[in-house]
Amino acid sequence: MDEKKIKRINELAKKAKSEAGLTPEEMVERDLLRQEYIAAYRNNLVAQLENTYIVEPDGTRRRLGKKS
DSSP states (O other), X not given: OOHXXXXXXXXXXXHHHSSSOOOHHHHHHHHHXXXXXXXXXXXXXXXXXXXXXXXXXXXXEEXXXXXX
């Protein structure tokens, strides 16, 4: 997710907290941007965990597997 979209999320959050509030169109935009941000965050976390290794006491390394 690029900085421009993150900046827009923050602008909408600030406006939502003000007395003016958000229009219905802005609420939809905010929700879509939030969903995109969460999906990007999850993808980054999964990629990081896929490259995580556990070092056993005997020195062997194994990948951190997916939880069943």
